[in-house]
Amino acid sequence: MSEMIKKAIFPVAGLGTRFLPATKALPKEMMPIVDKPMIQYGIEEALACHIKQFIVVTGKQKRAIEDHFDCAFELEEKLRKSGKKRLLEEIKKLNEINIAYIRQGYPLGLGHAILCTKPFVKDEAFAVILSDDIIAPEDTLLKDMMKLYKKVAAPILALQRVPKSEIHRYGVIDGIEEEPGVFRIKKLVEKPEPEEAPSDLAIIGRYILTPDIFEILEKSEPGKGDEIQLTDALNKLLRKRPVYGYVLKGNRYDAGDKFGYLKATV
Numbered sequence: 001m002s003e004m005i006k007k008a009i010f011p012v013a014g015l016g017t018r019f020l021p022a023t024k025a026l027p028k029e030m031m032p033i034v035d036k037p038m039i040q041y042g043i044e045e046a047l048a049c050h051i052k053q054f055i056v057v058t059g060k061q062k063r064a065i066e067d068h069f070d071c072a073f074e075l076e077e078k079l080r081k082s083g084k085k086r087l088l089e090e091i092k093k094l095n096e097i098n099i100a101y102i103r104q105g106y107p108l109g110l111g112h113a114i115l116c117t118k119p120f121v122k123d124e125a126f127a128v129i130l131s132d133d134i135i136a137p138e139d140t141l142l143k144d145m146m147k148l149y150k151k152v153a154a155p156i157l158a159l160q161r162v163p164k165s166e167i168h169r170y171g172v173i174d175g176i177e178e179e180p181g182v183f184r185i186k187k188l189v190e191k192p193e194p195e196e197a198p199s200d201l202a203i204i205g206r207y208i209l210t211p212d213i214f215e216i217l218e219k220s221e222p223g224k225g226d227e228i229q230l231t232d233a234l235n236k237l238l239r240k241r242p243v244y245g246y247v248l249k250g251n252r253y254d255a256g257d258k259f260g261y262l263k264a265t266v
């Protein structure tokens, strides 16, 4: 049987240009969905899957994330004195989460952000969570992917069926359905024109990756947008070993996009 997934990586070093000017000084991942910053939803999702070690890849202007998960002594004292027990518990539990931070000096792409975690991950499989993809809290996507990983011991990408008009915004797979909702991936195409898309199955922000991805990322040249693309590395990986896709059954909100953010809030 394959080992358990113990670590989750949160790459948050992107510039968040779709939300400028809000994200000029404020990290996109700290934008609230009602009363919690985006990133907290992803952390809580991983905690619900018994993942207890977190690695956040940060960059410039992202210090608010570290403060959010730090001890807030004065605030805690104030809440204690005023008897606001429930709020106090909520604030304190943020400080109990085990998070390591890594700086990605230059935002050289998602692939590069993941490569930055190599010294911390070493030789284990790990989860990657893109926190602007909000998965409905009642959905078991990551749990199901971890269950599948136990069986196949191979990388797994979360997939969602998307309408043709939106397909150009995603990485899209070509694959064979091996069991309902589980695809063996043959190829990935990054942001295809609708007529070139091999399917309507788009990659969304949850991955289970194996450490052999690091070797490929290390040798990767910058691709589209001058960034080290995870999709390019995954295309190389799937020539060497099986890579699977798991189709989301419930709802996902793309909170990195203005309309998606509003929908997630509602």
Ligand code: UTP
Pocket: 011, 012, 013, 014, 015, 016, 017, 018, 019, 028, 057, 104, 106, 107, 108, 109, 110, 112, 113, 130, 131, 132, 256
């Ligand atoms: P996006 O492509 O969504 O970029 O990155 P972004 O910066 O978050 O947002 P826009 O498109 O400019 O509005 C996908 C994920 O990869 C991370 C981002 O933080 C996001 O979670 N990322 C991207 C990095 O950590 N480093 C990078 O160099 C690029």
